[in-house]
Amino acid sequence: MKKRDWFYFIIVLLSVNLYAQKKKDSIIQIQEIIVSGKAPISKERVTAKQLQEKNLGQDIPYLLKNNLSIVSTSDAGAGVGYTSLRIRGSDQTRINVTLNGVPINNAESQGPFWINMPDIASSLSNLTIQRGVGTSTEGAGSFGASINARTQAPSSKPYFQTDQSLGSFKTHKHTFGLGTGNLFNEALKIDAKISFIKSDGYIDRAFSDLFSYYVHGLYEKNNTTVGFMTFGGKEKTYQSWNGIDAQMMKKRRTFNSCGAIYDSDENIVRYYNNETDNYNQNHYHFYIKQKLTPIWTINSTFFYTHGKGYYEEYKQNSKLSNYKLKDIIIGNETISKSDLIRRQWLDNNFYGIVNRLSGNINKWNLEVGISANSYEGYHYGNVIWGKYFSNEHIDHEYYRNKAIKNEVSGFFKAIYDLTQNLELFADIQCRSIYYKGHDVPGGESIFKNGGTIKFNKNYNFINPKIGTSYKIEKGTIYVTYGLTQREPSRNDILEKSNVKAELMHNVELGVQQNLHKFSYSVNWYGMYYINQLVLSGKINDVGSFIRENSGKSYRTGIELSSSYQLTKKVSLSANSTISINKNINFKKETSSYIEKLGNTPIAFSPSYIGNLIAEWKPIKKLNCKWINQYVSSQYLTNEKPKNGKLEGYFVSDMTFEFSPSLLSMKYLNFKLALNNIFNCKYENNGYYNDNTPYYYPQAGFNFLTGISLKF
Template sequence: MKILFTAITALLLPVMASAQLSITGKITNQSGEALPGATITITGPARSAVTDATGKYSFTDIKAGNYLLKASYIGYQAIVKNIALRGNEVINLTLSNGTITAEEVTVSATRASKNSPTAYTNLSKKDLAKNNFGQDLPYLLNQTPSVVVTSDAGAGIGYTGIRIRGSDATRVNVTINGIPYNDSESQGSYFVDLPDMASSIDNIQIQRGVGTSTNGAGAFGGSINIQTTTRRDTAYAEINTSAGSYGSIKNTVSAGTGLLGGQFSLDGRVSRIHSDGYIDRASSNLKSFFVSGAWYGKNSTLRANVFSGYETTYQAWNGIADYVIGDKTRSDSRTYNELGYIDTTKSFYKNQVDHYTQNHYQLLYDNKISDKLSFSGALHYTKGKGYYEEYRNADSLKNYGLAPVVVGGNTISATDLVRRLWLNNDFYGVTYALKYQPQTNLNMTLGGAYNQYSGAHYGDVISTQDNLGIGSNYEYYRDNAKKNDFNIFGRAEWHLNQFLLYADVQYRHVYYSFYGIDKNLNNAQQAAELNFFNPKAGITYQFNEHSNVYASFAVGNHEPNRDDYVDSPPQNRPKSENLKDFEAGYRTSGSVFTGGINAFYMLYKNQLILTGALNDVGSPIRTNVKDSYRAGLELDGRVKITSQLNWAVTATLSTNKIKNYQQFFLNTDDNSLVGESFKKTDIAFSPSFTGSSVISYSPVKGGEIAFISRYIGKQYIDNTMNRNPEGFTIAPENMDNPYAVNRYLKGYFVSDVRLRYSFNIQSVKNIGLGLQVNNVFSKKYEANGATYPDIEGGHLINYNYFFPQAPRNFMASLSLNF
């Protein structure tokens, strides 16, 4: 038998040696999308195949042996792999982009890299999609370090706000594809003007502190760097619908061609969002679209973006008065909105709205000049036009440049009227970046921008109760503004063994003027010309590929905004601000834990701090203080407890102080000013502790349950730390109302629950189901406030206003991907 077995084996050896084997697999890009039409070749002897519609390929009838497998696709870097074939193999390959896209060059010019000595957080499209149930963009960022978000309507749809390290949106620099988004005059970023922008965003980097040089207004608290939709190589169509509490609903339809002929792509989105709001009449009707077309050449890329947003929101920017929110007998004590009240009929004006349309046009171009040199430039234009309309009870005619009118023997000096305050603006310019990498351990970037803004502010009286003989659309003021903004910056990163040396310097020139008659019928003629020099330097030491320690120093300068000029008397115009920012930290990344710790010390000169009051359109009023600082410690981390269970956490502990501050209170009894001095006091709206937590569990494939929490510590709403002027006490009638007594926001701890499940069927690539329950424990809290204290009858009256946030509420979603 042994002899027979040996003989049979010997006879079969040639057959076994010539056994026919196979190589199969799938080709995808870095986003995990299949690449149909990719070419796969093997050598020895040469054979080729093309991937099918799902990106799959196969070779059969191959003999055992050594082979060279190569995969290539237009626009991607080819990949080559050596294979020792001894049995059937499944080889999946991922191809990297082979062309430097305009988005990559333009955005990277103003972004921190992996080892930069800068505190930053990156969010991917997938991160944003998890939380995108229709709330404004700031609410998708509220799990990042040192961030506090607020909502006028209480439910995150409509006007929202964001603060980073206690700094409001006027000092948070926002760019979209490297192009400034902050309003040139107010310097705020109104994401309500671009509803559902998150559905067209590929990724975001949030930098804290001064950060890298960027275009537009300087970053004093942080920067938000947005990159919109990039290339998707396969055709797709998506339908997303969300609906929930307070009549909230979001509908989004997206589609794209994928890469056509290896050179063209077209992507588009339309969205509609409606919400009644938690606060009475704080409704929002929002619409937007986004279209992006691109051409890809061998060494160049051209992309055109056109996107637009339309918003009509019922005004809720005053908040709720302390005497209302503190009245326990009222069922509407936390939702009452006084704006639009018609005194004679005790009803509300239906069109007390903010109405605005904003159109954006971007043309992005890049060229890979050589392996060492690449250029990217962008042309942009933004057109905005709109108004806010309001009903005015018994308003004085002199406020409109009108003399009293005699009608039927009666002299009319005041009347009920409706007015519109208009803003019609244009913003356009050019941005550029030239990246040079002469050697692998050295890269340099030269970038900058020149932008121009022109804005017309004017007011119309559109109707009056009494016939004043002025007709409709009587224009009672007009104030035009112009602003030129030029900057140029250079940055270099040099890797020297385990060290990275970083240097960044920026020059910025601003010319701003406005002229005419403002809404208070005063001569608005003002002009300011400012020159800023902003150097930055840092060093990073890399322990290994996964961990480093860094330190940096940066200088930032920031101009006052329009309201700072308008709200100040001629003899005391606001000064520009200066910030010296010291940062140091440690970062690590691994398969189980990824996180970091960052320490900061931000030393300000002439910081424009919030007084606690708001002007007539809900914008905060600010004043310069000579010496102030912010110092703190930021922590963030993510631990993979098991393959199914993850925990992400952030925490910021800080102290935010003004030195030698003096607060003045108006004594209406004799029109005198009563001063209160502070050797050191807390800066308004700057909690000493903020934190967040996300515990996520994936019980099944495609499913996730997340428990999301955030804690925001106590915040003062002015700079007095709730101290009353010496010798004056709260009026006795207000002593039982804590909302009238205290000028601060209580700390709050709020938790949400998010459920997601996705699956596919034969005709649908992905079906996604989602449910988010916000404020699951129905915590009563206020995220924002304002105060207007004065002295009356020998007592302090605060006149506080607060912005309550919604109790337990939900949004459910359904998405279909084809």
């Protein structure tokens, strides 16, 4: 690590005890402890204004990258396109994402795909991050963290708004929104938005071409609320999931081998210009909120999501038999291998209902929830071109299989006010999951050297949680315990048929106070796993990480947040996570032997994450921030290889926001984001294949700037 990095690392560590009390309009609020009628769980809430201050085209993982315990990554290197985040080292398959309580995670892969909801941040009223098992109200599938996003209610006044931004790597975003205001005796109101985002990306050819829409109508009368919301996105991105090795990184950090076409001497002669990922996804939510009595309220949401898309890839010298094609006879020559172009398709439907009944009886706060959903996914592949193909081979289908996943879940949550200052909390959740994968008759899949896809799994889980909170002067002390279990994903099952479900015990103990000019929170967590599915460090042929059961393992650490108001114009804020993440008696299994490696670090789990933010308001309408993040080193595999590590890095950003008042406009705002101002060369993601580490380099200094107008 460079001396400068050590210097900033020490600043971040020391600043934990010197935090300034944030004002309501700062980017990141101090960690909030929920008390009084809600579970005693530590969480962070990010408001719409906080999101919009940074929303210039980057995806949500990059808008949240300085929140507590978060590390964000980007395949294209600049925060647009395929992005992801990890919380406490847990990858996105463990992070349960909901929108207005509706599950967003893909039912099979279990992770959210932010690229399928481009610019959803423009339509959010707030976003809440829970770490650990969380509560059942934040979704059934949480196994390490939860993100619950809430959309904005349609405006009661008519408006037109536009947000325009541009920046490095030919990045530009154009968003247009309008609202009808109150209609039909102020009972109905409708908002609508469309957005276009394009970027060439930092990595070679890693372009993104994204479109999204959002429409939300709301009818309210007396004790009844009825709403309909539809939103969706269309994306086309050039693939950039291959990463590069250390030798190539020294020569050309932006090198991208995806789409490369080689000659007989392994020299790149050209690139296939349509080595792309293409996907459309559309969401439909119909919801009803009815106040039954002064005590009881019921909420029901019916939802349907449809997605369809494909990867297109140029494959060189591929065996025709792998694509269920016969050898081609040309004259006296028999062709068994050929260059070809394939498309791997996914066509899926996901639908269900979420019901919640809540009420207050004397000292009891009660909530009951019942949800059911069903997923149907068709996986199939076509060969659309071949070097030696005749017309009869074109658009040849070489595999087709279907997946069905059904889930029914329910929970009961209760909070009891034992005394004026002491609350008790209990939450029990039941989940029943049926998951089946099979070949479609006549379209048998070829998987792993000729094997077919066939599995039939049932999982039944009971997940209890208990806790208590005690109010102190301007603060709270709390403790919670939760047990949760989770089923493997499709990729887990296909990689290893006897893969096991995971179980985690989670304890959270914390304190939080908001004093006059000083606010702080301290949270200790312990997460003990049985059969945790840890990232192995390897990726499959479409860039997804392969996971493996690690036996017993644990994560434990201290999360610290604080803020301090230096003057009326200057404040400081910081957060830090110091953690230990270990596999217990980890074993490396091969076809011929089992190697015992003892206790090893869990892959992609840095022991320290720290953020320091200085905020300055030189004049009333101008807000300036200096945002710093340090992430310590992390291993690419669970075997602790000497050459398989991501080095620690320090990244510093600056943002400026100016909001002058003009009589003809409701809102005028100028924004400028200067990212990685010290031009740090760093990698925050990678993988390990055949004893060789591969990295995803991130952009050096870059900028984004924008203007927002509202009439």
